[in-house]
Amino acid sequence: MVAEKHKPVKEGCIFNIQRYTIHDGPGIRTEIFLKGCPLRCRWCSNPESISLHPEIGVYASRCIGISKCGYCLKVCPESENGAITVKEDRVTEIDRNICNGCLQCADACPSNALTVWGKKMNISEIMTVILSDTDFYAKSGGGVTISGGEPLLQWNFTIELLKECMAKNIHTCIETTLNIQTEVMLQVLPYADMIITDIKHMDSSKHREYTGSSNDLILKNMVAIADKNKPLIIRVPVIPEHNDADENIHATADFIKGELGNRVKQVQLLPYKQLGVEKYTSLGRDYPMNYFNPPEREIWEKNIKRIAAILQSYGIPAVPGTGAKTS
Amino acid sequence: MNLTDSSIENTIKPLPVEPAEKDWGVGVNAMGDTHSPFPRVNRFRRFVIDSEFTVDHERACLVTEAYKKYSDSPQIIKCAQALAHVLHNVTIRILPDELIVGEMAAPMKAAPIFPEHSYSWVIDEIKNHPWEKRLHDNYYITRKSKNKLFGIEDFWKGQSIDEKISSMMSEDEKKGSNLERNLYLLNLYMFAGIGHLQLNYEKLFALGYGGIKETVKKKMAELDQSNPENLRKRDFYRAELIVLEAASDYLRRYAALARDMAKKEKNREWKEILLKVSENCDWVSEDRPRTFWEALQLLFMATTITLIETNGHSVSFGRFDQYMFPFYSADIKSGAATRESIQELIEILYMKDIWWTKLRDRMTVIANSGRGMGGDSLTIGGVDKEGEDATNDLTYMCLDALAHTRWGTPWLAVRWHENTPRELKIKTANVIRIGTGQPKIFNDQAAIPASLLSGRSLEDSRNYHVVGCVEIDAGGKEYGWHDAAYFSIAKVFELAINNGRCLGCGSHCMRWERCGGLGKRLGPETGSLADFTLFNQVLDSYDKQMKYWVDQMIAGIEIMDRVHQEMKPLPYLSALINGCIEKGVDVTAGGAVYNFTGPQAVGVGAVADGMSTIKQLVFEEKKVSGREILNACESNWVGYEPLYALVNSDKVHHYGNDDDYADSLAKFAADTYCKHVENRPNARGGKYLPGVYSVSANVALGLVQWASPEGRKALEPVSDCVGAVHTLVRAHDVNGPTAMVNSVSKLDHIRAGNGTLLNMKFSPSAVSGDVGRDNFISLIDTYFNRKGMHCQFNVISRETLEDAMKHPENYRDLVVRVAGYSAVFVELSKPLQYDIMGRTELSFD
Numbered sequence A: 001m002v003a004e005k006h007k008p009v010k011e012g013c014i015f016n017i018q019r020y021t022i023h024d025g026p027g028i029r030t031e032i033f034l035k036g037c038p039l040r041c042r043w044c045s046n047p048e049s050i051s052l053h054p055e056i057g058v059y060a061s062r063c064i065g066i067s068k069c070g071y072c073l074k075v076c077p078e079s080e081n082g083a084i085t086v087k088e089d090r091v092t093e094i095d096r097n098i099c100n101g102c103l104q105c106a107d108a109c110p111s112n113a114l115t116v117w118g119k120k121m122n123i124s125e126i127m128t129v130i131l132s133d134t135d136f137y138a139k140s141g142g143g144v145t146i147s148g149g150e151p152l153l154q155w156n157f158t159i160e161l162l163k164e165c166m167a168k169n170i171h172t173c174i175e176t177t178l179n180i181q182t183e184v185m186l187q188v189l190p191y192a193d194m195i196i197t198d199i200k201h202m203d204s205s206k207h208r209e210y211t212g213s214s215n216d217l218i219l220k221n222m223v224a225i226a227d228k229n230k231p232l233i234i235r236v237p238v239i240p241e242h243n244d245a246d247e248n249i250h251a252t253a254d255f256i257k258g259e260l261g262n263r264v265k266q267v268q269l270l271p272y273k274q275l276g277v278e279k280y281t282s283l284g285r286d287y288p289m290n291y292f293n294p295p296e297r298e299i300w301e302k303n304i305k306r307i308a309a310i311l312q313s314y315g316i317p318a319v320p321g322t323g324a325k326t327s
Numbered sequence B: 001m002n003l004t005d006s007s008i009e010n011t012i013k014p015l016p017v018e019p020a021e022k023d024w025g026v027g028v029n030a031m032g033d034t035h036s037p038f039p040r041v042n043r044f045r046r047f048v049i050d051s052e053f054t055v056d057h058e059r060a061c062l063v064t065e066a067y068k069k070y071s072d073s074p075q076i077i078k079c080a081q082a083l084a085h086v087l088h089n090v091t092i093r094i095l096p097d098e099l100i101v102g103e104m105a106a107p108m109k110a111a112p113i114f115p116e117h118s119y120s121w122v123i124d125e126i127k128n129h130p131w132e133k134r135l136h137d138n139y140y141i142t143r144k145s146k147n148k149l150f151g152i153e154d155f156w157k158g159q160s161i162d163e164k165i166s167s168m169m170s171e172d173e174k175k176g177s178n179l180e181r182n183l184y185l186l187n188l189y190m191f192a193g194i195g196h197l198q199l200n201y202e203k204l205f206a207l208g209y210g211g212i213k214e215t216v217k218k219k220m221a222e223l224d225q226s227n228p229e230n231l232r233k234r235d236f237y238r239a240e241l242i243v244l245e246a247a248s249d250y251l252r253r254y255a256a257l258a259r260d261m262a263k264k265e266k267n268r269e270w271k272e273i274l275l276k277v278s279e280n281c282d283w284v285s286e287d288r289p290r291t292f293w294e295a296l297q298l299l300f301m302a303t304t305i306t307l308i309e310t311n312g313h314s315v316s317f318g319r320f321d322q323y324m325f326p327f328y329s330a331d332i333k334s335g336a337a338t339r340e341s342i343q344e345l346i347e348i349l350y351m352k353d354i355w356w357t358k359l360r361d362r363m364t365v366i367a368n369s370g371r372g373m374g375g376d377s378l379t380i381g382g383v384d385k386e387g388e389d390a391t392n393d394l395t396y397m398c399l400d401a402l403a404h405t406r407w408g409t410p411w412l413a414v415r416w417h418e419n420t421p422r423e424l425k426i427k428t429a430n431v432i433r434i435g436t437g438q439p440k441i442f443n444d445q446a447a448i449p450a451s452l453l454s455g456r457s458l459e460d461s462r463n464y465h466v467v468g469c470v471e472i473d474a475g476g477k478e479y480g481w482h483d484a485a486y487f488s489i490a491k492v493f494e495l496a497i498n499n500g501r502c503l504g505c506g507s508h509c510m511r512w513e514r515c516g517g518l519g520k521r522l523g524p525e526t527g528s529l530a531d532f533t534l535f536n537q538v539l540d541s542y543d544k545q546m547k548y549w550v551d552q553m554i555a556g557i558e559i560m561d562r563v564h565q566e567m568k569p570l571p572y573l574s575a576l577i578n579g580c581i582e583k584g585v586d587v588t589a590g591g592a593v594y595n596f597t598g599p600q601a602v603g604v605g606a607v608a609d610g611m612s613t614i615k616q617l618v619f620e621e622k623k624v625s626g627r628e629i630l631n632a633c634e635s636n637w638v639g640y641e642p643l644y645a646l647v648n649s650d651k652v653h654h655y656g657n658d659d660d661y662a663d664s665l666a667k668f669a670a671d672t673y674c675k676h677v678e679n680r681p682n683a684r685g686g687k688y689l690p691g692v693y694s695v696s697a698n699v700a701l702g703l704v705q706w707a708s709p710e711g712r713k714a715l716e717p718v719s720d721c722v723g724a725v726h727t728l729v730r731a732h733d734v735n736g737p738t739a740m741v742n743s744v745s746k747l748d749h750i751r752a753g754n755g756t757l758l759n760m761k762f763s764p765s766a767v768s769g770d771v772g773r774d775n776f777i778s779l780i781d782t783y784f785n786r787k788g789m790h791c792q793f794n795v796i797s798r799e800t801l802e803d804a805m806k807h808p809e810n811y812r813d814l815v816v817r818v819a820g821y822s823a824v825f826v827e828l829s830k831p832l833q834y835d836i837m838g839r840t841e842l843s844f845d
């Protein structure tokens, strides 16, 4: 398949803009989270990032009750058909097969019991937010990180946003799965100052088992980035009993050392935390790792330090967590 | 490290206490007993902390005796004799490990009583609301002390300052005050002394008590006694000599006691220390101190005597690292002391500070809880009088001392400026990350221009120190009345939208019989939201109410000022504030070089969000009518649940999110207050300086206000300091610290000459690691570049605070930032605990 050429797209679907993020790239940063993701990692803590389109989240506990409010039912064009489920006076669910996605209910809901994940925003709206923190970037050596989901699913938009930042001299990072056509990635690369990506598993079939996709493209793209000597941060989400066996760690080390020539700024080992469960519920989905009981803090801390030590023994700049400075 | 004396640099080894810094930890707080490398400090700390708070009668009885004996003397002589009588006769003690001695005319952690300020509540509370039964801030009092206090009850009937003030205030001035509707709180200076100042330690060190006495004698000799004007001055100088001699005597009494104790002491080390203490006290009773230890002894005693005289809190230490540096540097050079021994002395000073305590009346403690003296700020860092960086060894050592003692005392303030060394910033951040809420950071770039604007000279402005919680002050030259009042602009806003009437008016209100029940209004008729057709009418009405209430408050404050002048001159303090001896005028009567009055606005965030809600929902989107908003508040939001949710949601513009819509209203809310307060003249020849902060008065002021349009339910705290609104359901600032900082920087901090304060709460994870630390520093730097005046931090997780509320027994040592100061969390009142917990936690995971 021949990759398309970049066409400027000025509007994207964003699910969050977080100011003062300090762990995704150097300094104080504004992080733009784009919707849409090609992977389905079991440990994903942002299920609202997966779909490319805005979705309704339902937080039943915040609902005031339809006897006092009921605004959503009044505006919903599909309420007669049962789009909105009410139990014991509260809105508890939306039937996503009936719902037409008009979002009017969330707009009417005063309590954020119905909330929209995802919002179309254009470049200039986003830049207004970005530019209000330029002093902080300057002082701290920070900038902007575009994350997701997978920011390269909306790559035409991402390029435009990066260009705009570049024009304002703002340092940029993209946090990507790299599970994207190499030709697309290569078109985006020149506009980003730093890349943050994950190695989730070295074994392709395991990778597919845990994320729904093989790692072939990801690793290939990583090599391409290293070849260009683009500043690269690699993260390994350490999921006990999934990818923390010695064998996989050594394979990871071999890959970084061998294929990437150790051209990484840092390898960060992130602990698994059971986060985002309530977001799954709000979307009417089950948390995929319900079967798993995370270990106690001391245990995972020790585990992460052990893995860091293995990687360090290869001369790889590995650190536990994201609290250590990159350079 | 930036040493001003390069010859020392070579002689100094790195401090052995330094490696501890690596393990200071993040959010670990004061739990534990071994933070200091000095066993004496750890021992002394535990001993002091574990001792009980009590109330002592001796000062009250001695003052009463003197007032009787000198009943026909001029007031200033009577007051001087009263202080002298206390210093000559009060019981004194020296306890183990006290390297510097001195007590506040009462045993350690015992509150003396000041009947000349207010007394009826003391008797009332002994009889009807025993201090030992208080839910928090409790004190024990012996049967003997109680009886002694009953014994002087009759003498003070109708004779205290508070009664005089109350009798002089008009109905209009009273109705908004703490005596009635609590729109503004004048409690502090109505029931106690003024404080909020720094003694001129530099002068004291340069002259000693002996030298000051000489100056006074000279001035007195120069007086033309035939000039009737000068009779007043002659009384003043006589009073000066009485109290200065008494101060010397007080030191000599401690010298004698130490000597006697040394004679009997078996332990050699302690015996030697006692002898040294005795020598120190003897020497500085008249002479200029020669060593760091002597200077520290003199400083502590001079400050303690001020507390005995004035009953004021926030008597601050000033720029300790600056005026102590010559002694430090000389001692190191001569070998008289080591850095370690000086470090230990500083830490003992910090712990001695816990000895001072102040008994507050039960109304005051509901919200202003905490038994510490309060306001004993100690300022370090900043620029010198020429504008150059003034950081020195002591700057760092004072921070180390805080990390080693981890209690709420003193209230350390670090001044940062454009050229503050990075090392100092790092150490400051490290200490903050421990989690005791200390130190607070001040911005020279905002404080110096603000001080200039207030009328202080450039040199004095550069030399500012921090008094009490927030206020900038020209140490040793100023009587700033910095804590004159807390004024609820949130309540003013309520009256502004309801035609001068309170929302939630009913028979529960203490003014019901004179006001509500008679169908009268509290404030002037400035229109109702139910009738306004344009948003500008809301702003207009707010402006008019503001003028009216500021007028009432200022009239009340001026009465207090006059009564203090007449009834309670302060001859001892006058000796140590520049200008008084020179002019022959007591400090209460305008003797100081600078004289200000600083009342604070409380509730900027609340007014901003209230205005924003009305502007958006009533006048722009027309989703509700003005009448409905009023009804919703009247009914405490019951029956208006969707509106309540909406007002508290991010669908409405809120202050604190870097959103000009609401932020510009916050600026208007604060500016309107400042406009009506600034530059008014006061009774001491100075002028008013507005401040915008609440300390914890936002809790007290909230407890007397019904529901309000920003989505606050009845009796909840109003928004704190310059922070955003946080209600029961939700904090209104949701965009993180940079947005908060941007919003706050839109206010005019330089105009608020009496100070502003931004409280921020971080979860430990948000500031951990080098990354957390460095970005935290950058955040503060940026706030300061934008002329923010002052910020302070809590680094304790919400979970910890919740657990501490559930299991207070496990958290006896948990010290947190309240506002302007730190206090033991489990000893705070419940409303204040909730208020602290509710401040938005700025977290990243």
Ligand code: SF4
Pocket: A056, A075, A076, A077, A078, A079, A083, A084, A094, A098, A099, A100, A101, A102, A103, A104, A105, A106
């Ligand atoms: S999104 Fe539209 S159709 Fe779906 S539940 Fe809401 S209002 Fe009804």
Ligand code: SF4
Pocket: A062, A063, A064, A065, A066, A069, A070, A071, A072, A073, A090, A091, A108, A109, A110, A111, A112, A113, A114
């Ligand atoms: S609009 Fe929101 S609060 Fe109201 S009934 Fe629907 S879900 Fe509940």
